[in-house]
Amino acid sequence: MQRRIIIAGGGTGGHIFPAIAIANALKKSDPETEILFVGAKGKMEMEKVPQAGYAIEGLEIAGFNRSNMLKNLLLPFKIIKSLGEANRILKRFQPNAVVGVGGYASFPILRRAQALGIPTLIQEQNSFAGKANMFLGKKAKKICVAYEGMEKFFPADKLVFTGNPVRGSITQSAVTRDEAAKHFGLQAGKTTVFAVGGSLGAKAINEALHPLLSTFAEKDIQLIWQTGKPYYETARAAAAAYASHVKVFEFINLMDFAYKTADVVISRAGALAIAELCVVKKPVIFVPYPFAAEDHQTFNAKSLVDKKAALMISNDAAAAQLGTTLFSLVQNKALLEQLEQNIGKLGNINADMVIARHVLSLIG
Template sequence: MQQASSAKRIIMTGGGTGGHIFPAIAIARALQRLYAQTDILFVGALGKMEMEKIPQAGYPIEGLKIAGMNRGSLLKNLLLPFKLMDSIQQAGRILKRYQPHAVVGVGGYASFPVLYKAQRRGIPTVIQEQNSEAGKSNKILGKKARSICVAYEDMQKFFPADRIIYTGNPVRENISRATVTREEALRHWGLTPGKKTVFAVGGSQGARSINLALEQGLIHFIQQDVQLIWQTGAPFIERAREIVKPYEQQVRVMEFVEHMEHAYAAADVVISRAGALTISELCVAGKPVVFVPYPYAAEDHQTRNAMALVRKQAALMVADQAAGEQLVHTALELIRHDNKRQQLIDNITPLGISNADERIAREIFRLL
């Protein structure tokens, strides 16, 4: 571990979903691993999951009164400009008090006010753009950012080419440094060694199209003697528990998987949404995957993320609206064809970057 000549103060800002929060925590830990005297403050959005997850990870956080568009309430949207202005003022007060050497934005509501205000004050800013389609805020902020750390090629259509650094997306340490064997993982789940296993995950809240497709096609897993690990999310868990009661020896259902390294290690095939963090984890884990992109993500970035791998023959994809008819069939076809699975493994594994957190940390320190 190196020691910095003096303490460096870094603000990490963003959140809203685990796809933003977990990479931010990974970067923070890499910063402190490389330079022990680094002091880190997180800034998030009040009421969002970062206000719980960041303190659990051992870091302080301050919340802004920022929110996104509300499709169900025109009145709430009318208040957005006032919330944004208030959040920019809050961000200014935080910057004045904390005096950071740099501000790092990972995406999410809170990142815009803090990065915007930091750039106005001449504080070095770094953007960590996780997706293949840059978000609107990052496109604006990228014009003045000192560095933009990306995980996909051809991002110069969104950002100044001379400030783009290809780093990959940070993944959680329990995945990037996983040593769990397949046998150990199957024992962890109480499943049978030697049987093919599918892991289905739709994000922390689950995915309705994936859940309904698995409900409809569960009998095909049973008939073909394929085991299933199924993360349903909270809205579907009670229904799933009833569905799988006759097949409990062969199917494991849970609301949320705490130890993803055991799920990935057990899986011969993964069914998944196509968020940036999940894709990066699957690349590092080197798993054959069938993506079902969430079609309502901003700029349809999940479809673009998935297609970046499909074009390299590193993954398969089923459209959300076709999941009911095609998903189970596609996954079971892949289970049956060892050569196709191996091709996907061979093509996805080189895309995994297990030290993205340290690459980004080094780039941040380079600017100080």
């Protein structure tokens, strides 16, 4: 029997890359499986999913806009329209199961699938579940989670602890540290920091690093700095005087190279970033993005801090505290080893295959 599966959601790399990892695992389990992605029109999944070799359909849907309330006036109409579009997609494609990975498009598809009696599975990536997933969780068959204590959001009998899927390019990377350092024009064996703020960069991290560039050079510490597009030109100009120590990039595609070179990582605390850092076992200073829905990044980071697997600085304190915290950590070998060991215990390189098995179990 040929299985047909819809994977719905997106909006950010944090939703899209795990979704693609699940699709690849489903194909690996059964190459005959037909997979259709459903995303939100105008969002990055409409570009990234076809690049990964999968078909995608877009819904006319947006999320609740916290910064411009006027934009929410059309939201009820968009939701109604997207539910109608979702209905048509489901009736045409006739899936055996629907997977929701979070993001705008996952709600209408899963809501309609549940109404039609199609089995659904939710992949909740964060330690603090969003309202849409909590609502959908009541009728989902299974909910795959990456953090303990999720029964406060979902029915306990539906929870499966799987961890978050990590891209194969990271879990299966064979690059050596010397090769990775050379790729970035850095010296192998020198202490190196990797700062990354997600695909768009992180304003607080960028602004906190800017005045520290001369200190990196003085202390002979190298920095790989992924700034995102908005801050790139500013950072490039500031780093020009320290070119041997500071390498600035708008976006880094070869993340496995950046992780391999780094002794310490400075990062936002999205679920995908955390899953990757656990797999590559890197000491990390988290600066959670405070405006994420339900402030879930702070909850994500705190769950690692409580296990002595990471350090955390709040967004507001980054400018004042990042330099002190970073440069003292780099010199503290005992703490670096402790963070590396503890974060490594949380890594899960098989989450994609485990989730794929649970999806297929819904079909029988």
